[in-house]
Amino acid sequence: MDDSIVQIRNLCYSIGSKQILDNINADFATGQIHGIVGPNGAGKSTLMRTICRIWQANSGTVYIAGRDQRQISRRELSQLITLVPQESRIDFSIRVFDFVSMGRHPHLHRLQWLQNHDIEIIEQALLVTDTERFRDRYINQLSGGESQLVSIARALVTEAPIILLDEPTSALDIQHKLQIMKLLALLKKQGKTILMNIHDLDLARRHCDTLTMLRQGQLYYQGCAEQAFRSEHIREVFNVEIEESTTAHGTSLLFYTQ
Amino acid sequence: MKNSRFWQYERLQTVIxxxxxxxxxxxxxxxxVTIGPWEISLAKIGHIAVEMLFGASATNNDPSTAIIWYGRIPRTLTGVLVGFSLGCAGAIMQGIFKNPMASPGIIGTSSGAALGAVLAIxxxxxxxxxxxxPLFSVAMAFLSLLVVLGIATTGGLTSRYTLLLGGxxxxxxxxxxxxxxxxxSTEQFDMARKVVSWLMGDLNNRSWEHVLIIAVIALVALLGSLLFARDLNIIMVSEEQARNFGVNVGLSRNFLLFFSALLTGGAIAVAGGIGFVGLIAPHMMRSFVGSDNRILLPASGLLGSVMVxxxxxxxxxxxxxxxxxxxxTALxxxxxxxxxxxxxxxxxIYF
Known part of the structure; x- marks a missing residue:
């Protein structure tokens, strides 16, 4: 696949003797939403962190827009690819605007303050994510859904064409889940490539263009989302049974254990 | 610039x-400079300061010149700079440890620096x-910081619990x-007395040499840490995010640790153990000027000066x-x- 903005070749990552990622090969096409699924401990979060080199892989290569990721400086890499982490606890009172402005860091020189151009980009990100209304609130006073939106705004501010999201919806209520998915669809329309770890398989099937299934650190399946939900796949990866049920509003998935 | 009114109000609050x-x-x-057993008028103090500063006909025979120029002024300036160093060091540490309770006294940096100084004596x-x-106390301060950070940090996360217990x-x-x-050292009674008195924190008999030492240290460390202040803004949220936004976390953190050790060690070396300034000054300034370390570091320093x-x-x-x-200060x-x-x-309860 030549149009793949992220290409992973023989990627391995281990902590001590524990193999977390075992020879992963995968391609992620430009301008699509890619879901990464798998049971807890399958290596999803590790995969994300090695893709954007927050953690250094033991062996193997990640190509970002055709370039070996290890050959790209940290600063430039941060302009190409950015991670939206799961919610983290912050002990300091930081205003949403200042928090979002951190995303400009890779674009600024050491002693440079925000320029008008940067502020415009921040304002735009606040508007797109619908977080403009709490720009002056403190980050540690936001709800889970609100702070997830703010984290996405911060990722947009980097202007990186590739956005990685680590479980963006797992702690959210259904309304916020759908709001995030709608936002991701909008970002896709703007040309962003999105990779996200996601636990909610139904949500993944509806909103992702491709699905990548991980099992015990190995790639089990990569391909279109529809094909991914064959019952033998689900049984082998998640150890549960699956049934589709169709209503007037579409098909939904039913999972159960034997 | 499309700025909300609140944003401008924030800036105004910082300046005020x-x-x-x-x-x-x-x-x-x-x-x-006016406090002391000898009453010397403010006008005369000003006169002496200007005269000595610009090297006009120095009337060295005048005892008030000696009292002011070699006594009270260096004492006061040492206090200003020591307070500045401690406040600034506290702000840096709170950022690195991602913890508003970190400070030189609480996590053991001050006592490490004091041990270094006492050993040297x-x-x-x-x-x-x-x-x-100063050399001994800065070295010990840096060493103790590295060890405490090593103990309290696992997998890029610093636990407040481990940090305080380690302290x-x-x-x-x-x-x-x-x-x-x-x-x-009690065999030499005089030395023991000197050490104990110094440990309690003291600005008696500070000379211009002390001023010079702590001035150089404070200036170098402040300017140095300001270079990394925006990095610190993100590090204090999360080291992972700092890396994500292009910060060379290892480099920035080690430099910042070194600068905070320099400030703590320098302050302890010239003034002995003055506790809690590094904890309180950044804490109080944060609620007035916000959490941006580019402003918070010098602001905490200024409040530290005021306190000392x-x-x-x-x-x-x-x-x-x-x-x-x-x-x-401890009281x-x-x-x-x-x-x-x-x-x-x-x-x-949770952490």
Whole structure:
């Protein structure tokens, strides 16, 4: 696949003797939403962190827009690819605007303050994510859904064409889940490539263009989302049974254990 | 620029807070040079300062010149710079440890620096050069910081629980070792007395050499840490995110650790143990100027100066020789620390 903005070749990552990622090969096409699924401990979060080199892989290569990721400086890499982490606890009172402005860091020189151009980009990100209304609130006073939106705004501010999201919806209520998915669809329309770890398989099937299934650190399946939900796949990866049920509003998935 | 009114109000609040602290500091400095057993008018003090500064016909025979120029002014300036260093060091540490309770005194950096200084005095190295004590205390401060950080950090996360417990352990160890050195030195009664008195925090008999040492240290460390202040803004949210936004976390953090050790060690070396300034100053300034370290670092320094200069004034007015600055700051700072613990105790249940 030549149009793949992220290409992973023989990627391995281990902590001590524990193999977390075992020879992963995968391609992620430009301008699509890619879901990464798998049971807890399958290596999803590790995969994300090695893709954007927050953690250094033991062996193997990640190509970002055709370039070996290890050959790209940290600063430039941060302009190409950015991670939206799961919610983290912050002990300091930081205003949403200042928090979002951190995303400009890779674009600024050491002693440079925000320029008008940067502020415009921040304002735009606040508007797109619908977080403009709490720009002056403190980050540690936001709800889970609100702070997830703010984290996405911060990722947009980097202007990186590739956005990685680590479980963006797992702690959210259904309304916020759908709001995030709608936002991701909008970002896709703007040309962003999105990779996200996601636990909610139904949500993944509806909103992702491709699905990548991980099992015990190995790639089990990569391909279109529809094909991914064959019952033998689900049984082998998640150890549960699956049934589709169709209503007037579409098909939904039913999972159960034997 | 499309800025909301609130945003501009924030900026205004920062400027006002800085101006207020600066005014209070200037007033404290003036107050400090007028306090002493010899009453010398403010006009005369100003006259002496200008005369000595611009090297006009120095009337060295005048005893008030000696009192002001070689006594009160260096004492006051040392206080200003020591307070600045401690406040600034506290702000840096709170950022690195991602914890508003980190400070030189609480996580063992001060007691490490004190041990270094006492060792230098005991081994008789201090008499050789005035720079030996600062060198020893900065080195020990840096070492203790590295060890505490190593213990409290696992997988890029720093636990507040481990950090504070580690601080208790290191404070105990360093204080005990310092005691050993004091006991060993009791044979020379005068040295033991000097060491103990110095440990309590003292600005008596500070010379221009002390001013010079701490001025150079404070300037280098402040300018140096400002280079990394925006990195620190993100590091204090999460090291992973800092890396994500292009910060070279290892480099920035080590430099910042070094600068905070330099500030703590330098302050301890010239003024002894003055506790809690590094905890309180950043804490209070944060609510006025916000969490941006580019402003918070110098702002905390200024408030630290205010605290030490006024503590020194108070000690001279009411202390009559018995009270020491370090004792006073601990008496006031201890309850403040308790207040923080009580305020945050719900969080402690979970972490």
């Amino acid at each position: 807070a800085l101006l207020v602290v600066l005014t209070v500091l200037v007033f404290g400095v003036v107050l400090s 005991y081994l008789g190295l201090a008499s050789g050069s005035i720079y030996v004590v 208790i352990a290191f404070n105990a160890i360093f204080t005990a070792m310092t005691s050993v050195v004091i006991i060993l 200069v006024y503590a020194d004034c108070l000690v001279r007015i009411v202390g009559s020789g018995g009270l020491r600055i370090g004792v006073l 006031l700072g201890g309850p403040f620390f308790l207040y923080l613990i009580i305020r945050d105790r719900k969080k402690f």
